[in-house]
Amino acid sequence: MPTIDLGIVGASGRGGSFQMALDAYNDVRVSAVCDINLYDDDIEEAAAALGATETYRDYNAMLVQHDLDAVLIGTPVQHHVTQAIGALDRDIHVLSEVPTSVGIGESRDLVRAVENSDATYMMAENYVYMWSNQAVQELVDRGLFGEPYYAEGEYLHELKDLHERTPWRRVWGSDRNGITYPTHSLGPILQWWQDDRVERVTCAGSGYHHRDPRGEKYGMEDGCVMLAETERDRLIKIRFDTLSDRPHAMDNYQMQGTEGAYESARSRDEPDRIWLSDMETADRSHDYEWHDLGDVTTNYGIEPWGDALDSAHEAGHGGGDFFVVKTFLDSIIAGEKPPIGIHEAMDMTLPGLATLESMRNDGEWVPVPDSREW
Numbered sequence: 102m103p104t105i106d107l108g109i110v111g112a113s114g115r116g117g118s119f120q121m122a123l124d125a126y127n128d129v130r131v132s133a134v135c136d137i138n139l140y141d142d143d144i145e146e147a148a149a150a151l152g153a154t155e156t157y158r159d160y161n162a163m164l165v166q167h168d169l170d171a172v173l174i175g176t177p178v179q180h181h182v183t184q185a186i187g188a189l190d191r192d193i194h195v196l197s198e199v200p201t202s203v204g205i206g207e208s209r210d211l212v213r214a215v216e217n218s219d220a221t222y223m224m225a226e227n228y229v230y231m232w233s234n235q236a237v238q239e240l241v242d243r244g245l246f247g248e249p250y251y252a253e254g255e256y257l258h259e260l261k262d263l264h265e266r267t268p269w270r271r272v273w274g275s276d277r278n279g280i281t282y283p284t285h286s287l288g289p290i291l292q293w294w295q296d297d298r299v300e301r302v303t304c305a306g307s308g309y310h311h312r313d314p315r316g317e318k319y320g321m322e323d324g325c326v327m328l329a330e331t332e333r334d335r336l337i338k339i340r341f342d343t344l345s346d347r348p349h350a351m352d353n354y355q356m357q358g359t360e361g362a363y364e365s366a367r368s369r370d371e372p373d374r375i376w377l378s379d380m381e382t383a384d385r386s387h388d389y390e391w392h393d394l395g396d397v398t399t400n401y402g403i404e405p406w407g408d409a410l411d412s413a414h415e416a417g418h419g420g421g422d423f424f425v426v427k428t429f430l431d432s433i434i435a436g437e438k439p440p441i442g443i444h445e446a447m448d449m450t451l452p453g454l455a456t457l458e459s460m461r462n463d464g465e466w467v468p469v470p471d472s473r474e475w
C-alpha cells in the first residue's frame with residue numbers, strides 16, 4: 102500500500118484538528134504543515150502533534166519545495182479556492198474545508214481547475230457522515246421513506262465571540278446577508294437525495310437585533326431562512342443563525358416522504374425520531390407513533406458505521422472527520438471519484454451563495470447554477 106504524503110495548511114487551526122482522524126490510517130503521513138500564524142510555538146506544536154517534519158509559513162513554498170501527494174486545506178474560507186487551485190495545477194490531491202468557495206466567479210475557476218487536473222478534489226463536509234445522517238441515508242436507499250418530498254436543516258450556533266477571535270469570520274461569516282455556511286445543513290439532505298439538486302432559492306432574514314463589541318451592526322440579519330426548490334420538485338428549508346443568544350443546535354434535520362418521516366433530536370436527552378409506514382402492523386394501523394432511530398436501525402439490521410464505531414466516535418464532529426478522511430484516502434488510492442467531489446460540493450455551496458443575491462433583491466427567487474454545465 103503506498104503511503105500518501107499529506108501537507109496541511111491552516112495547521113494551527115481547523116487543519117490540525119484532523120489529527121485523531123488521520124492517526125487512524127496507516128496509508129497517510131503528514132509530512133509538512135503550513136500556517137501564517139505569527140506565533141512560532143503554534144506551528145511547531147501543530148507539527149509535533151501531527152508528526153510533520155517540515156513547517157512552512159508560505160503555502161506556495163510548501164507546494165513547490167515539498168513533494169506532496171495531497172493537501173488538506175483548513176484555512177479561512179476566502180483562501181479555499183486559490184489554495185485548492187495551487188495544488189490542483191500541480192496534480193496534488195485536495196481535501197478542502199467547507200464551503201468550497203465564497204463567490205460564483207471563483208467557483209467557476211475551481212471547477213475548471215478540477216477538470217484540468219489529474220488530481221482528486223473532495224470537500225470535507227463532515228456532517229454528512231454523522232451516524233444518524235448515515236442511518237437515514239440507508240433507510241432512504243432502501244426505499245423505506247417512499248418518495249421523499251420535503252426536508253429541513255438548521256445550523257444555529259451563536260458565534261459572536263468567535264467572529265471576533267477569528268476576524269475573517271466577522272467579514273465573510275457575519276457581514277454578508279444570507280446563508281454563508283450552508284453545507285452542514287444542506288449536505289446531509291442532498292446525500293439522502295442523490296438524484297437531485299437545488300434549482301432555485303429564496304431567502305428572508307429576521308432583522309438586526311445584535312451588535313458586535315464595537316457597537317457596529319452586522320451585515321447579516323440574525324436569522325436567515327432559505328427555501329429551496331429542487332429539480333425533482335422537492336422543497337427544502339434551511340435556517341442559519343450565528344448571532345442569536347441561545348444554546349447551540351447545529352445538526353437539526355427533518356425529512357418527510359410518502360411512507361416515512363424523520364426528526365433529529367432537538368436535545369441530547371431525546372432520541373432521533375422516525376416513523377415508517379413499513380413498521381405499522383395491521384392492528385396498529387396509522388397510529389403514527391414515533392420510534393427511536395437507533396431501535397429502527399437495529400430492526401432493519403442497519404449498521405451505518407460497521408466496525409468503525411469506536412474509532413469514528415473518537416475522531417471528532419460526531420464521527421464525521423473520520424469518514425471524511427477515510428473516503429478521501431479511499432478515493433485517491435482506488436483512483437475513483439470521491440463521494441463529495443467538485444459537483445456535489447458545489448451543489449452544497451452554490452445555493453448558499455445564491456441566497457446572497459436573493460437577500461439583495463428582497464427575497465426574489467434566484468436560479469442556482471449547475472456546475473456540471475460550466
Ligand SMILES: NC(=O)c1ccc[n+]([C@@H]2O[C@H](COP(=O)([O-])OP(=O)(O)OC[C@H]3O[C@@H](n4cnc5c(N)ncnc54)[C@H](O)[C@@H]3O)[C@@H](O)[C@H]2O)c1
Nearest residue numbers: 111113114115135136137138160175176177178198199267
Ligand atoms: N467542518 C467543520 O466542522 C468545521 C469546523 C470548524 C471550521 N471549519 C472550517 O475550517 C476553516 C478554518 O476555520 P478555523 O475555525 O480553524 O479558523 P481559524 O482562524 O481558527 O484557523 C485558521 C488557521 O489558518 C491560518 N491561516 C490563515 N490564512 C492562512 C494562509 N493564507 N496560509 C496559511 N495559513 C493560514 C491561520 O493562522 C489559522 O491558524 C474554515 O474554512 C471553516 O469554515 C470547518
